[in-house]
Amino acid sequence: MRTFPIAVFLLGLIFTCGCDRRQKITFTENDISVIPKPKELELRDGAFVFNSETVFVVTGEEQGKIAGILTRKFRTVAGWEPEIATSVPSGNYVAFRKDDSLQDEAYKLQVAENRIIISANGYSGFLYGLESLRQLLPAEIESPTLQKDITWAVPAVEIKDSPRFRWRGLMLDVSRHFFPKEYVLKVIDGLALHKMNVLHLHLVDDQGWRIEIKKYPKLTEVGAYRVDKEDMHWNARPEPKPSENPTYGGFYSREDIKEIVAYAKEKGIEVVPEIEMPAHVMSAIAAYPELSCKGEPVMVPSGGVWPITEIYCAGKESTFEFLENVLTEVMDLFPSKYIHVGGDEATKTNWESCPHCQKRIKEEALSGVEELQSYFMKRMEKFISSKGRVMLGWDEILEGGLAPGATVMSWRGIQGGWEASEQGHDVVMTPVSHCYFDYYQGPQDSEPLAFGAFTPLNKVYEFDPVVDSMSVKQAGHVLGGQANLWSEYIPTTSHSEYMIYPRLTALAETVWSAKEDRDWKDFTSRLEQMFKRYDKLGINYAGSAYTITADAEVDKNQNITIVLGTEFPDTDIRYVLNDGDLSAARPYTGPIAVSETTTIKASRFEDEKPVGKSL
The missing domain is CATH 2.60.40 (Immunoglobulin-like)
Incomplete structure (x- = not known):
């Protein structure tokens, strides 16, 4: 049954007594549309109504930041802003209560007619409790302008909730097409709304180097820009000529990165950087040709490259010195536990004929170029772990032997994750079958250009990071799941949003809610209400599921x-x-x-x- 906006629903249900704020408001379960679906939700009689006298009660600066997310919205839509205080009034308040018995990221939300209590043991739990409270409010709370004649009521409920998985992520490819900092911040807002906690930034690829490195300024002076051939299909763009002027691109300054990381932290999100190696690095080789086997000048490609033969030379010590210097600066900017190093799709033709690489193979008693890549990745893993971080890579890093402390991101299917977990390694599942958001989500003739495969909304909702054939021990190594949005065919932020939403909404529920609690019909009913929030937030979501x-x-x-x-x-x-x-x-x-x-x-x-x- 289609539900109607809560604000409209309330018009016939409110009985006012002069200026007294006491009101009798009735909600039904159909009026509650929280995504992802909470673990436990009990609806009770009555409602809490926010007004200009409502107080948010906090302890400390962190809780104050979380409260401010909602109080600022009231300032915009209602014309008044609830006070943030440290003492509890007699009623009409929202209080944050520390509860050490709750697990990390868990929360309890208790709404009564005269007060709301959000309980958690730390920052993320309080944040998620607030996000659920936000979704209980009318969709007009998301509006950018003053809203009149709205009763800011939420149903009396008790929610007990916690995530199923620790890793709930989205990968944003900002290399193939560069997106400005402001858009990245907006993506972070969307992740927080859905209780996602990882933003994986793909900062390096053949077509652009997107992060400032002080020790190697040419990485952005040269590597961040390519010849503009945006009027041509990605895979039909000719190789650029030295006489052509590279003008298309951009990069994030160190200050931009600091701002992104700090903003994400306030929203409970870890930003994981990806610095590709040994392949997908023509942007770096264009800046410093000596990093390749041949040392010959190349230009940053304007479009697709296949096979990828211009890769880092694994035989030169200077290659590893360069990468260690780069990663040191990256780790100074990103406090994340994980450092992603790519490791995928390296065509090793040049290694086979390179005297430096062949010498390395002989000195290290390696079987060939496949094991040379394993040597490369193991060496980088040793360096990353020496800095107290964990190396993360695509499932190709399994080939030739996996570095002892590495975590695997399984993209080519489930097999890489299955093998890594069987070997005792942690894994993040992100198979192309369910998690690639650069694929079409509706009939091709009615959709913008995308990669030639099909991942509709209902397919995303079927995703489960744990494979049925995994043992209990293997399942314990599954950190969670992630969506990937590669941007070869996505030149604008509006197009990017279209590909992310609402598929991210479906994925958010698959990595948060219990598998047995998921129901497609129930989810789509709640999603229709989420669309109203997207409209108010100015999110360009796809209506492909309605096609x-x-x-x-x-x-x-x-x-x-x-x-x-x-x-x-x-x-x-x-x-x-x-x-x-x-x-x-x-x-x-x-x-x-x-x-x-x-x-x-x-x-x-x-x-x-x-x-x-x-x-």
């Missing part, structure tokens, strides 16, 4: 029927045949029988009007 599809079925008697549908179970679909007008459309209730050439025109209806794209 009507038509499938023909033929029975044994050669009778043909047409089945219409969308990803949403209870979509109001209406249709007309041949030259009919949608204003006179009939409701779709089941397969449509056709016995001759017939044109079917169909649309999703909302409030008795056709909306979205018609079939």
Whole structure:
């Protein structure tokens, strides 16, 4: 059943007594649309109503920062801002209460008519409790302007909640197409709303080096810019010529990175940097050709490169000196536990003919270039671990032998994660089958250009980081899951948002909520309410899940029927045949029988009007 905005629902349910704030408000379970779905939620009678006299009670600066996330929203939408205080009034307050019995990231939210208590044992738990409280409020709380005639009520509930997995992430590729700092901050806001806690920044690839390194200024002076061929398909862009001027690109200064990391910390998010090696590094080689085997000048490519043969030379000591210096500066900027080093898709043709690499193979008694990559990654892992960090890499780092302290990010499927966990290594599951958000999410003819594969919303919702064939011990090594948004075909921030949302919403529930509690119909009902928040927040989310599809079925008697549908179970679909007008459309209730050439025109209806794209 479709639920209506809480603010509208309340109009017929409020009984006021002059200026007294006491009101009798009734909520039903259908009015509660928290995503990800809480572990336990009990609805009670009554509601708490925020007003200009409401006080947020905190202990310390950190709790004050969390409270400010919501109090500033009231200042914008209501014209008043609740006070943040340290003493508890007699009523009409929201209080943060330390509870050491709760596990990390867990929270308890108790809403009564005269007070709200958020309990947690630390920063993230308090933050998640506040985010759930935010989602209990009318969607208008997300508006950028003053909202009139809104009752800022939340239902009396008790929520006990905690995440299923420790790693709940999104990878943002800012190398193939550079996105400004302001957009990264907006992405962080979206992650926090969904209780995600990792932003993985893909800062280095062939097509651009995006982070300032003081010791090697050419990395950004040269490596951050390429010849502008944005008017051409990514994989049809010719190799740039030395006479052409590189103008397309950009990079994050050290101050930008510090701001991003600090902002993310306030939202409970760890920013994990990725500095690719030994492949996907033509931007670095363009700046410092001596890093490659041949030492020949190259330009930053303007588009796709395959195979990737211009890679770091594994035989030169100067390569490792360079990488250690770079990573030292990176670790100074990023306090994250994990440092991602890529490790994928290296074509080792140059290593096979390089005298430096062959000498290394002989001196280290390696079997060949595959084991040379293992040597490369093990050496980098040893350096990273010496700095008190954990090396993270794509599942190709398994090839030739895995470094002892490494964590694996399994992308080519589940096998890499299965093997790494079987060997006793921690893993983050991010298989292409469910977690690649650069893939199409609807019919190609109705979607912007994307990578030629298909990952619709319902497919993301089926994702589970733990593989059924894993042992209990293996499952214990699964840190969680992550979505990846590669940006070859994503040149703008608006397009990026379109690819992230609402698939991120589905993924957020798969890595937070218990598997047995997930239900597609229930989720889509709550998602419709989340769309209203996206509208207020100015998020360019995709409506692809509403796209009507038509499938023909033929029975044994050669009778043909047409089945219409969308990803949403209870979509109001209406249709007309041949030259009919949608204003006179009939409701779709089941397969449509056709016995001759017939044109079917169909649309999703909302409030008795056709909306979205018609079939």
